[in-house]
């Protein structure tokens with residue numbers, strides 16, 4: 001089978017692909033899941049985001065974030081969506097996650113951008129706020145989910161089991177690896193985000209995605225995520241109270257790295273939630 005051959009070739013070199021990641025990072029999970037779906041072997045290095053390794057800073061001096069993929073020859077790539085594109089290009093004999101058609105590829109990239117630019121930050125804002133600010137963030141999440149629901153019902157993804165078609169593809173990996181945080185945040189904040197009646201197609205897609213074998217291998221246990229999210233929310237709310245300013249949430253969900261609390265006092269721009 002082409003995939004097994006590619007995996008064997010990928011494993012047969014002197015050094016395998018190496019992934020720097022963080023256990024709770026949805027961006028890291030994107031790359032782990034993509035490599036599992038492709039049957040690519042890789043070494044994994046867990047980063048302490050509160051005390052980043054020299055290797056991570058050397059490989060990603062621009063953003064200093066995980067995930068980073070290091071190739072067998074030592075070159076490296078950062079940014080999860082870029083890594084996913086690279087994996088499709090560099091291992092053409094493996095299962096392709098992006099669609100073949102140029103227009104469909106562009107549509108998948110567009111909705112990937114939407115996930116990182118609109119949906120993720122709105123979810124992060126719900127997690128990191130309370131009161132009226134949180135209510136506004138919940139409205140934004142619902143507006144964004146309604147846009148995805150409409151695409152599943154009548155738009156680009158109508159009639160498909162997954163965004164990628166019959167199988168999990170690029171956009172499923174991108175959206176799915178952030179979407180399990182919705183349930184975690186619902187539990188921690190007590191706010192309902194994915195109402196199965198309001199968003200039946202999105203809800204069904206997420207359940208189907210989460211049931212996939214490679215997804216179950218990739219996503220940490222809900223209890224571990226809940227513990228982590230509870231601690232992080234407490235810390236964020238305490239910091240916001242100390243800063244005397246509401247919290248701004250960044251794209252995605254929480255990192256293990258506490259934002260700097262050193263003087264000067266954090267402003268809204270310093271406190272972000274990236275999961």
Ligand SMILES: N[C@@H](CCC(=O)N[C@@H](CS)C(=O)NCC(=O)O)C(=O)O
Nearest residue numbers: 025027065066067079080255274275
């Ligand atoms: N746009 C980036 C986001 C990566 C990201 O936010 N990574 C977080 C972990 S989820 C991180 O490394 N945070 C450490 C920091 O911000 O210092 C991607 O898609 O890879």
